[in-house]
Amino acid sequence: MFGIGVPELVLILIIGLVVFGPGKLPGVGRALGQSIKEFKQANSDDSKSEDVTEQKKLDAEKK
Numbered sequence: 001m002f003g004i005g006v007p008e009l010v011l012i013l014i015i016g017l018v019v020f021g022p023g024k025l026p027g028v029g030r031a032l033g034q035s036i037k038e039f040k041q042a043n044s045d046d047s048k049s050e051d052v053t054e055q056k057k058l059d060a061e062k063k
Helices: 006-062
Strands: none
Touching: none
């Protein structure tokens, strides 16, 4: 995916566990997942609005 193998992923998880602690780690993961979800949703909304804007321009040129 990003060139991250299993050893690198385990190291990142261990560092995250040390920095945030076991109590806050699920909350951090949840917030990160929600942020990624909102980013993808906003990104797909932008592409849809660009398609609509482009279609309106094409319709205006035909008239």
